[in-house]
Amino acid sequence: MSERLGVTPAQTVGPYLHIGLRWPDGPYVVPQGTPGAVWIRGQIVDGTGAPVVDALVESWQADPDGRFDHPDDPRGARPSTVPGFRGFGRAETDAQGRYALLTVKPGALPAGAGETEAPHLTLSVFARGLLHRLVTRVYFPDEAGNAEDPVLRGLDPARRDTLLASPAPDGYRFDIRLQGEHETVFFAV
Amino acid sequence: MTQDTTGKLVLPGYRRDDVDAHPPLLSPGYKSTVTRAPGQPLVYLPQRLTEITGPLLGEGRLGEFDHDLTRQHDGEPQGQRIIVHGRVLDGDGRPVPHTLVEVWQANAAGRYRHTLDNWPAPLDPNFTGVGRALTDERGRYEFVTVQPGAYPWRNHDNAWRPAHIHFSLFGRAFTQRLVTQMYFPGDPLFFQDPVLNSIRDEQARQRLIARYDHATTRPEWALAYEFDIVLRGRDETPFEDEDDDE
Numbered sequence: 001m002s003e004r005l006g007v008t009p010a011q012t013v014g015p016y017l018h019i020g021l022r023w024p025d026g027p028y029v030v031p032q033g034t035p036g037a038v039w040i041r042g043q044i045v046d047g048t049g050a051p052v053v054d055a056l057v058e059s060w061q062a063d064p065d066g067r068f069d070h071p072d073d074p075r076g077a078r079p080s081t082v083p084g085f086r087g088f089g090r091a092e093t094d095a096q097g098r099y100a101l102l103t104v105k106p107g108a109l110p111a112g113a114g115e116t117e118a119p120h121l122t123l124s125v126f127a128r129g130l131l132h133r134l135v136t137r138v139y140f141p142d143e144a145g146n147a148e149d150p151v152l153r154g155l156d157p158a159r160r161d162t163l164l165a166s167p168a169p170d171g172y173r174f175d176i177r178l179q180g181e182h183e184t185v186f187f188a189v
Numbered sequence: 190m191t192q193d194t195t196g197k198l199v200l201p202g203y204r205r206d207d208v209d210a211h212p213p214l215l216s217p218g219y220k221s222t223v224t225r226a227p228g229q230p231l232v233y234l235p236q237r238l239t240e241i242t243g244p245l246l247g248e249g250r251l252g253e254f255d256h257d258l259t260r261q262h263d264g265e266p267q268g269q270r271i272i273v274h275g276r277v278l279d280g281d282g283r284p285v286p287h288t289l290v291e292v293w294q295a296n297a298a299g300r301y302r303h304t305l306d307n308w309p310a311p312l313d314p315n316f317t318g319v320g321r322a323l324t325d326e327r328g329r330y331e332f333v334t335v336q337p338g339a340y341p342w343r344n345h346d347n348a349w350r351p352a353h354i355h356f357s358l359f360g361r362a363f364t365q366r367l368v369t370q371m372y373f374p375g376d377p378l379f380f381q382d383p384v385l386n387s388i389r390d391e392q393a394r395q396r397l398i399a400r401y402d403h404a405t406t407r408p409e410w411a412l413a414y415e416f417d418i419v420l421r422g423r424d425e426t427p428f429e430d431e432d433d434d435e
Contacts, residue, residue, distance in 0.1 A: 005282055006392065006393060006396060006419065007210050007280055007421050008397065009393045009396065010212065011368065011384060012370075015303075016301040017293075019319055020292065020319050023250075046224040046225050047224040047225065047228070060239060060363050070243070072241050072362065073238060074199075086244070111237050112428045117238075126368060127225060128225075129221025131216060132214060133366065134214075134227065154232075178226070179228050189364050
């Protein structure tokens with residue numbers, strides 16, 4: 001065993017995160033025009049209900065087949081069958097605290113011990129005033145597998161709904177409440 | 190990914206960070222945390238496929254002068270030219286190769302090129318303050334930039350941020366994602382900065398302060414600082430799945 005090093009502490013992205021973390025193609029987890037693509041849109045609000053205008057959301061997800069193009073997936077890395085699928089999205093909030101990501105719904109995932117995770121995206125939230133990113137998940141309201149999902153099942157039922165997106169005309173809506181009533185569930189990963 | 194003696198798949202898991210390694214989300218000295226830090230404790234999330242994988246972003250994200258913030262415009266920026274370099278490692282000291290490092294910073298006068306920064310220090314037409322680089326096979330990165338200035342902010346009476354450079358790192362898994370700030374040794378503003386001092390553990394706080402590195406300076410051209418970044422290390426966990434017998 002080699003000597004263990006202490007991790008580098010996290011710090012806030014500050015109010016000017018957009019200059020460093022802006023990608024013109026960031027919101028496009030899949031290219032525009034991809035069949036079956038959906039927008040996930042939402043607003044981020046703080047404990048006073050005010051929109052968080054200096055925030056950034058990053059997403060990570062499996063492809064519609066439930067696969068990752070990553071060498072640590074124990075089933076083996078596999079490029080997505082969706083052309084241009086990146087799995088990763090990055091969207092900053094606007095003057096109303098709103099973000100938007102264009103993606104395709106992920107597939108279900110084996111969770112070990114015979115369990116299955118329902119389709120989900122994982123999100124990181126960065127903002128001024130957040131000394132470390134916040135991690136949450138987006139689940140879809142119309143998935144029967146949600147009832148068996150080990151993460152959703154483990155939550156306080158009163159808070160579980162904060163991880164469920166709601167249907168919207170062009171996809172889904174997923175609002176994020178950093179603090180207070182209906183506070184979004186955030187995870188320690 | 191490997192198999193253990195019973196043939197079960199073994200996933201890379203990532204060790205949880207020590208409680209004091211990161212600043213508490215609610216750190217009232219930094220005022221913005223008061224309305225933004227969650228009121229509920231974070232919920233423990235086991236690391237499964239989504240967490241142990243992550244975006245592997247490569248050369249496609251880099252432009253020709255992304256690593257040299259002094260060459261992104263027609264003229265040279267004002268200020269003291271510096272080389273900032275280091276390694277990205279995991280908690281076991283293993284290099285993290287080929288991973289994207291993003292940086293952003295204020296100019297030499299302490300002003301960001303951002304529409305919301307209205308502190309009346311001059312903007313520099315030759316400095317955007319944004320850089321990107323990939324680590325090499327040994328986890329090394331290097332940027333050329335200028336020494337950022339300190340700037341006032343309204344967090345408390347006569348509040349000034351110490352000079353710093355923002356760093357963003359991906360590692361190879363979602364669990365390793367890190368955004369941090371690099372500070373400069375000997376800065377007299379540390380004592381009054383609630384962002385740096387939100388890190389309770391003195392040793393952890395010191396890890397954000399770069400080392401002046403005379404050996405890497407370039408004579409009559411640039412000073413140099415070394416800043417190593419440590420992402421969490423790996424542990425392995427068995428992963429049992431119905432499909433394992435396929």
